[in-house]
Amino acid sequence: xxxxxxxxxxxxxxxxxxxxxxxxxxxxxxxxxxxxxxxxxxxxxxxxxxxxxxxxxxxxxxxxxxxxxxxxxxxxxxxxxxxxxxxxxxxxxxxxxxxxxxxxxxxxxxxxxxxxxxxxxxx
Numbered sequence: 001x002x003x004x005x006x007x008x009x010x011x012x013x014x015x016x017x018x019x020x021x022x023x024x025x026x027x028x029x030x031x032x033x034x035x036x037x038x039x040x041x042x043x044x045x046x047x048x049x050x051x052x053x054x055x056x057x058x059x060x061x062x063x064x065x066x067x068x069x070x071x072x073x074x075x076x077x078x079x080x081x082x083x084x085x086x087x088x089x090x091x092x093x094x095x096x097x098x099x100x101x102x103x104x105x106x107x108x109x110x111x112x113x114x115x116x117x118x119x120x121x122x123x
Contacts, residue, residue: 001025001026001112002024002025002026002028002029002032002097002111002112003024003025003026003112004022004023004024004025004095004096004097004112004113004114005022005023005024005114005115006020006021006022006093006094006095006114006115006116006117007020007021007022007023007117008020008021008117009093009117009118009119010117010118010119010120011120011121011122012085012119012120012121012122013085013121013122014085014086014087014121014122014123015084015085016083016085017081017082017083017085018080018081018082018083018085018089018119019079019080019081019082020036020079020080020081020082020093020095020117020119021077021078021079022034022036022077022078022079022080022095022114023075023076023077024076024077024078024095024097025076026076028099029073029076029097030053030073031053031099031101032053032097032098032099032100032112033050033051033052033053033097033098033099033100033101033102033103033104034050034051034069034071034078034095034096034097034098035047035048035049035050035051035095035096035097035098035103035104035110036048036049036050036069036078036080036093036094036095036096037093037094037096037107037110038089038091038092038093038094038119039091039092039094039116040088040090040091040092043091044107045094045107046060047060047104047105047106047107048060048062048063048067048080048093049063049067049068049069049080050069050103050104051069051070051071051078052101052103053073053101055070055071057069058103062088063082063089066082066083066084066085067080067081067082067083068080068081068082069081078095080093085121086121087121087123089119089121090119090120090121091119092116092117092118092119093116093117093118093119094113094114094116094117095113095114096110096111096112096113096114097110097111097112097113098110098111099111
């Protein structure tokens with residue numbers, strides 16, 4: 001079992017930065033593919049960024065160049081840093097873990113989820 005707890009959301013000004021953290025419990029954290037998803041009202045949950053156990057990263061086109069995902073396996077924590085936030089970035093952000101060494105692009109491919117953290121962008 002893996003439990004995930006996100007933190008760092010809230011109200012952010014457009015153009016400003018955002019840093020989200022996801023603390024994971026469980027001894028298998030380092031083996032999991034970790035992802036950050038987001039879901040805006042009336043939209044599907046979408047993968048924003050993902051990082052493999054070895055640090056290989058993936059970014060959605062919508063955040064490429066503005067986001068950095070990283071993980072600290074010693075601390076069982078994964079981070080998402082985003083800059084130049086836009087109103088379209090407003091959503092509930094979820095941390096997710098996939099018990100695989102291969103990336104998953106869809107929410108249904110992830111095995112564990114955090115409760116989500118709201119990000120609101122003020123223009």
